[in-house]
Amino acid sequence: MNLNFLIQRLTGRNADYLVQRMVGRATCRLDAGSVLGVSARIRNICGDTDKIAIGAQSQILGELMTFAHGGEIRIGEWCFVGEGTRIWSAASIEIGKPGSDLSFSEYLRQSDPSDRGGRAACAGP
Template sequence: MIGEWFWKIADPLLLRLRSRLEHLDDVRPSTRREDALRQAGAIAPTVRLLPEGSLSNLAARDRLAIGDYTNVRGEVRVLTPDASIRIGRDCYIGPQTRIWAADGITIGDYVLIAHGVDILDHDSHSLRADQRREEARDLFERRVEIDFTHVSMRRIVIEDDVWIGAKSTILKGVHIGRGAIVSAGTMVTKDVEAFTLVAGNPMRVVRQLEP
């Protein structure tokens, strides 16, 4: 074992080499499950799919994209052939978080999403009872996916540097501006301006934030 005294007098090239080797030592080998999940979309090689995370995609492979160094511990699902989910680099998706798209969800870079967050760009079911009855038959009797033709949906956009607190809900059509913070347990049904702190149900603006 080389002592720390050696590194204090070592050549800068050796120091850079040491740093690189330590980085490689930190790289965790992928599992078969993780390799299989990566086939669901255009997943950057440096993305970490943790054991509690899952990916599902009913659209073309390139319609589910996750950028470099993002950590996925939640559930990311593209629910229809026309839907898409785009997640940027250096993001965190916490455990028990659900990001479900029937239309489209775009998440920027450096976005932190805590545990138990729901991000849903659709109503999940029709507002009409007769159509919900058919959905139930599809799911439980016919064992087929829900037909989203009668389900209301609108795209969600979450810009760079947003922080979403635990057990918040982001509903269809919402646009959250850069650097905004959504406090834990907030129900977001309308747009949030950039660098704004919001909280509550119904959501209210708490204050503006420094860029």
């Protein structure tokens, strides 16, 4: 049993998320019922917690990151971001809409719309 798993079981929170909050770093805004899994990583380098928002009942197992010069990530309600998924934003990314069901699984990368016309690109191992 690893420490991350133990912290998740005892507190119901992601260990990385708790450490980031304890040292005063920006993380994300979690709506009611949203979950950060053990493997989830939030890297909010731009320093504004409101720049990464996760909608109600969504589950995050992958990585969400904004860059220092800007970036914004909005995950809608009832969305799933699987383990191994990396969503990095230098401008703005919105996934799902309120009330939508959407899932990203392993090896899917979402880039800013300006990079690839707003399409998600699949990349294998």
